[in-house]
Amino acid sequence: MYRLAERLAGAQGKVDGDILFTSVILHDIARKEEDMDTSGQTDHALLGAQRAERLLIGRGWDPERAARVAQCVRTHRYRSRAEAPQTIEAKILFDADKLDCLGAVGVGRMFMLSGQYGEQLYIEPSAGFGEDGAAPHILNFAQYSPNLEYLLKMRHIPNVLFTDAARELAGERMARMDRFFNELRQEILE
Numbered sequence: 001m002y003r004l005a006e007r008l009a010g011a012q013g014k015v016d017g018d019i020l021f022t023s024v025i026l027h028d029i030a031r032k033e034e035d036m037d038t039s040g041q042t043d044h045a046l047l048g049a050q051r052a053e054r055l056l057i058g059r060g061w062d063p064e065r066a067a068r069v070a071q072c073v074r075t076h077r078y079r080s081r082a083e084a085p086q087t088i089e090a091k092i093l094f095d096a097d098k099l100d101c102l103g104a105v106g107v108g109r110m111f112m113l114s115g116q117y118g119e120q121l122y123i124e125p126s127a128g129f130g131e132d133g134a135a136p137h138i139l140n141f142a143q144y145s146p147n148l149e150y151l152l153k154m155r156h157i158p159n160v161l162f163t164d165a166a167r168e169l170a171g172e173r174m175a176r177m178d179r180f181f182n183e184l185r186q187e188i189l190e
Contacts, residue, residue, distance in 0.1 A: 001027075004096040004169075011165035012088055019065065020089040023072035026052040027093060049074035078153065078160065085162065095166035098157045103173030106154065107180050110146035120145045122188045150181050 005024045009015040030048035053070035057063055072093045075085040085091045101109065114121075123145040154177060158170040 001096050001100045004099050005092055007169075008092045008095055008163055008165050012092065012163065015088055015092065016068075019068050019072065019087075020092055022056070023052075023069050023076075023089060023093045024096065026055070026069065027073050027076050027097060029055075029073070043077065045074050045077035078157070091162035092166075095161050095163050098161060099166055099169055099173065102154060102157060102170055103176045104180075106173065107146070107177060110149055110154075114144075114146050114149075117144075118142055122147050122184060124189070125151055147181055147184060150177060 002021065002024050005020055009017065009020055027048065028044060029051050030042075030044040033047055034042040034044035049070040052073050053066045056066035056069060061069075068087065068089070071086065072090040075083050075090050076093050076097050078098060085094045100106070113119075119142070123143070125148060155174065158167060158174055161167050161170055
């Protein structure tokens with residue numbers, strides 16, 4: 001993700017590298033708590049923003065700059081969408097985080113995580129599945145699969161990106177994912 005953020009920042013005008021790269025490092029600081037919460041109530045972006053801000057202030061950061069990092073962390077999550085990224089640093093973090101889930105690496109990550117959570121290899125979706133673009137919090141991984149994640153979340157990502165450079169990269173990476181999931185479906189249903 002660091003390299004993606006660096007690439008996106010290079011395509012922009014003025015970017016505060018300290019804010020951006022500190023946000024990249026801390027953006028998933030509360031991911032473990034969300035993953036362990038079986039109720040689905042924990043949002044790692046919100047909890048992570050609080051934790052990152054406290055951590056940085058505790059390490060001597062100026063409170064205003066720590067708050068800017070917290071805003072980046074708070075708004076990086078696709079599923080929550082509670083608050084949109086406002087600064088260029090927050091937009092780049094959001095875009096880099098989404099790009100990190102696309103393409104061949106994204107497919108690999110999906111299958112790695114699906115194995116970790118005991119998901120099925122493939123589930124044939126019902127008619128209209130995922131057409132609303134909703135990506136709910138997953139509570140029962142046994143009834144989920146990578147192709148459903150692709151349909152619910154991944155194929156909608158290019159539509160929510162903020163920077164031109166990210167949209168261009170997303171197009172290339174989505175073409176790879178589209179081919180893979182189309183071929184997977186054909187082989188499963190043969």
